[in-house]
Amino acid sequence: MKRNLAFLLSAAMMVTSFAASGxxxxxxxxxxxxxxxxxTVLCEGHASSNAYEKLLPEFEEATGxxxxxxxxxxxxxxxxxxxxxSQKSTDYDMIMNDSMYLQGYIANDYIAPIDEYIADDxxxxxxxxxxxxxxxxxxxxxxxxxYGFPVYGESTFLMYRKDLFEKYGLxxxxxxxxxxxxxxxxxEGENGEVAGITLRGQQGVHVVYVYGAYLWGYGGHYFNxxxxxxxxxxxxxxxxxxxxxxxxxxxPAGFTNFGWQENRLLFQQGKAGMTIxxxxxxxxxxxxxxxxxxxxxxxxxxxxEVENAEGGNASLTVHGFYINNAIDDNQKKAAFxxxxxATSAKTxxxxxGVEPHCGLTSKTAMYSDAFQAQYGAFANDMIxxxxxxxxxxxxxxxEANEVINRVGTALSSCLVNGSDxxxxxxxxxDDVNTNVLK
Amino acid sequence: MKKKKIYRAFILPAIITMVIIMxxxxxxxxxxxxxxxxxxxxxxxxxxxxxxxFKTFFTDKRALNSVATSVKFLVGALTLExxxxxxxxxxxxxxxxxxxIIRALVIIPMFMTPVVSGLIWRAFFDxxxxxxxxxxxxxxxxxxxxxxxxxxxxxxxxxxxxxxxxPFVILLVMAxxxxxxxxxxxxxxxxxxSEWQMIRHVKIPMVKPTIIMAAMLRALEALKAFDTIYxxxxxxxxxxxxxxxxxxxxxxxxxxRIGYATTISFIFTIVxxxxxxxxxxxxxxx
Numbered sequence: 001m002k003r004n005l006a007f008l009l010s011a012a013m014m015v016t017s018f019a020a021s022g023x024x025x026x027x028x029x030x031x032x033x034x035x036x037x038x039x040t041v042l043c044e045g046h047a048s049s050n051a052y053e054k055l056l057p058e059f060e061e062a063t064g065x066x067x068x069x070x071x072x073x074x075x076x077x078x079x080x081x082x083x084x085x086s087q088k089s090t091d092y093d094m095i096m097n098d099s100m101y102l103q104g105y106i107a108n109d110y111i112a113p114i115d116e117y118i119a120d121d122x123x124x125x126x127x128x129x130x131x132x133x134x135x136x137x138x139x140x141x142x143x144x145x146x147y148g149f150p151v152y153g154e155s156t157f158l159m160y161r162k163d164l165f166e167k168y169g170l171x172x173x174x175x176x177x178x179x180x181x182x183x184x185x186x187x188e189g190e191n192g193e194v195a196g197i198t199l200r201g202q203q204g205v206h207v208v209y210v211y212g213a214y215l216w217g218y219g220g221h222y223f224n225x226x227x228x229x230x231x232x233x234x235x236x237x238x239x240x241x242x243x244x245x246x247x248x249x250x251x252p253a254g255f256t257n258f259g260w261q262e263n264r265l266l267f268q269q270g271k272a273g274m275t276i277x278x279x280x281x282x283x284x285x286x287x288x289x290x291x292x293x294x295x296x297x298x299x300x301x302x303x304x305e306v307e308n309a310e311g312g313n314a315s316l317t318v319h320g321f322y323i324n325n326a327i328d329d330n331q332k333k334a335a336f337x338x339x340x341x342a343t344s345a346k347t348x349x350x351x352x353g354v355e356p357h358c359g360l361t362s363k364t365a366m367y368s369d370a371f372q373a374q375y376g377a378f379a380n381d382m383i384x385x386x387x388x389x390x391x392x393x394x395x396x397x398x399e400a401n402e403v404i405n406r407v408g409t410a411l412s413s414c415l416v417n418g419s420d421x422x423x424x425x426x427x428x429x430d431d432v433n434t435n436v437l438k
Numbered sequence: 439m440k441k442k443k444i445y446r447a448f449i450l451p452a453i454i455t456m457v458i459i460m461x462x463x464x465x466x467x468x469x470x471x472x473x474x475x476x477x478x479x480x481x482x483x484x485x486x487x488x489x490x491x492f493k494t495f496f497t498d499k500r501a502l503n504s505v506a507t508s509v510k511f512l513v514g515a516l517t518l519e520x521x522x523x524x525x526x527x528x529x530x531x532x533x534x535x536x537x538x539i540i541r542a543l544v545i546i547p548m549f550m551t552p553v554v555s556g557l558i559w560r561a562f563f564d565x566x567x568x569x570x571x572x573x574x575x576x577x578x579x580x581x582x583x584x585x586x587x588x589x590x591x592x593x594x595x596x597x598x599x600x601x602x603x604x605p606f607v608i609l610l611v612m613a614x615x616x617x618x619x620x621x622x623x624x625x626x627x628x629x630x631x632s633e634w635q636m637i638r639h640v641k642i643p644m645v646k647p648t649i650i651m652a653a654m655l656r657a658l659e660a661l662k663a664f665d666t667i668y669x670x671x672x673x674x675x676x677x678x679x680x681x682x683x684x685x686x687x688x689x690x691x692x693x694x695r696i697g698y699a700t701t702i703s704f705i706f707t708i709v710x711x712x713x714x715x716x717x718x719x720x721x722x723x724x
Contacts, residue, residue, distance in 0.1 A: 108482075203673075253566055398479075413675070413677070417588055
């Protein structure tokens with residue numbers, strides 16, 4: 001009996017001490033409240049995702065939450081997310097994607113609002129809304145409700161080889177015609193060994209991404225006032241002709257199969273005089289571990305042909321983290337903690353040193369000494385490009401993917417066989433307006 | 439009677455499995471073809487659409503173009519594979535040193551997964567660093583951008599299919615040649631048949647059923663080709679290599695129009711099944 005009593009007493013003491021220590025730990029470290037939870041996050045192949053992968057042990061140690069990062073190429077990400085969401089699957093607790101999908105996700109109840117967690121003091125220790133670049137933060141909101149975290153923001157700018165420009169006495173081009181002249185001079189001066197310019201030409205989203213510089217730059221637009229595809233106008237045709245001409249005359253061999261990766265690598269290898277692409281490429285150009293042109297690249301706004309263009313001819317895209325609405329509340333809280341940690345000023349600043357990640361969304365990180373030290377060569381040009389980026393640069397309607405694919409296929413045909421450009425553009429407008437935007 | 443019941447009990451699991459993995463999905467696919475299912479609208483809910491998806495297919499220029507592309511790819515790949523496969527088999531059907539090694543080497547490409555072979559050949563065809571482009575430039579002093587032109591891209595995917603699947607034809611035809619009765623061959627020799635006459639009038643007619651079977655299997659596989667095309671060209675440039683499979687994938691997983699994508703796949707399945715069963719009937723009649 002005495003032994004039993006002693007056992008019960010010691011058991012009670014143990015339980016009390018565990019409870020007390022747990023309560024103390026919770027009071028001291030509320031981020032540990034979800035320790036033992038496991039979440040899976042679907043990320044796109046991007047410098048930010050690679051940085052999170054490397055910095056993840058810090059988060060796991062701080063919170064005790066196990067995070068499985070699944071990183072896949074962006075081309076495959078939207079369909080994977082949609083298939084998963086439409087099946088109400090709980091495979092992914094959080095996903096990364098372009099904010100252009102936000103309205104579709106909200107309309108279908110695919111993602112969870114996060115305001116409740118933002119207001120929860122036991123969860124919001126990493127979150128600081130005021131620190132996000134305001135225009136980025138707005139892209140993850142709808143009707144005053146917050147749905148996600150801005151992970152990275154990008155625009156486009158012109159990257160040119162300062163050494164080649166100096167060699168041939170060239171001025172930084174302000175118009176697309178001047179840019180073609182520069183491309184011609186470099187291409188001919190280097191006997192075709194160095195391409196005058198390299199741009200993405202692969203059908204689909206890649207060619208459309210760069211084509212925007214010409215479409216908007218010549219005064220064109222994607223949609224008319226009735227919301228119909230309208231890229232067979234005189235302005236759009238002139239822009240497309242210039243786009244096809246510059247690549248076919250002074251572009252590199254194989255440009256029709258160039259996506260982001262191929263285009264970036266060719267320029268980094270010093271095989272082209274200029275390129276227009278995402279601002280993140282600046283970080284790759286200045287990365288000594290993979291670039292042959294460190295310190296030789298100049299950065300400038302995307303040249304624009306007309307002064308009264310309807311919209312800017314530089315892009316503005318923001319990709320964010322969104323929480324799957326099909327998962328349970330505990331999982332949502334863990335996902336919230338990870339999202340807020342990943343986009344916190346501290347993590348973003350740390351990411352500068354581990355990956356060529358320059359599309360930061362935290363103002364503290366963006367204006368930090370570390371950022372200036374690493375990306376000083378183009379930091380100001382990038383911030384300028386972001387400020388003037390056109391949010392409608394790419395189609396942003398619900399059917400955007402289909403429109404982009406069909407326009408991209410038509411552009412690819414124009415680039416390859418030099419078919420009647422006006423007719424090809426008219427055909428794709430008819431096709432899209434009849435079959436897609438009914 | 440009791441025995442029959444026991445037999446049925448043993449067959450039942452196989453039937454149930456077949457119903458679950460074949461019949462139910464097929465019937466469900468038919469059901470989807472009569473519905474509008476869009477993952478971007480109403481959370482992927484089903485809306486009855488009658489025969490709208492079928493009508494769309496026959497008025498969709500890109501869909502019809504994909505049918506033509508599939509046929510082009512089929513004819514190009516199949517003709518060359520059968521011709522080369524039979525020719526190489528006949529050439530290898532003799533005694534020479536190292537025959538075993540050569541036979542083993544010839545069939546290696548067949549064991550490679552299509553994605554890997556597609557990636558390898560994409561690198562070979564790279565106009566800036568690929569070995570094929572390099573050799574072409576060395577010989578002709580001209581730049582080759584195989585996958586960057588409409589006709590070049592089609593030839594590119596045919597060459598890869600040829601490289602990977604001609605060994606399959608070789609394997610089947612050689613096995614058939616090996617099993618030919620010695621007496622017939624000897625009799626032809628005694629009659630004074632030349633090497634060519636032996637091939638033309640004795641060996642090939644005797645292995646004809648195998649050749650037809652190989653052609654049918656290859657036709658089926660060529661029509662189903664997807665992975666190699668996806669990694670090499672993604673159906674481009676333009677829609678030069680967009681086969682029906684590729685287009686169905688694009689409609690389903692880029693446009694998220696699951697109803698229409700299923701209809702394209704369904705039409706594809708029906709046409710291929712009818713075509714092959716017709717061919718099989720003719721083969722049996724031979």
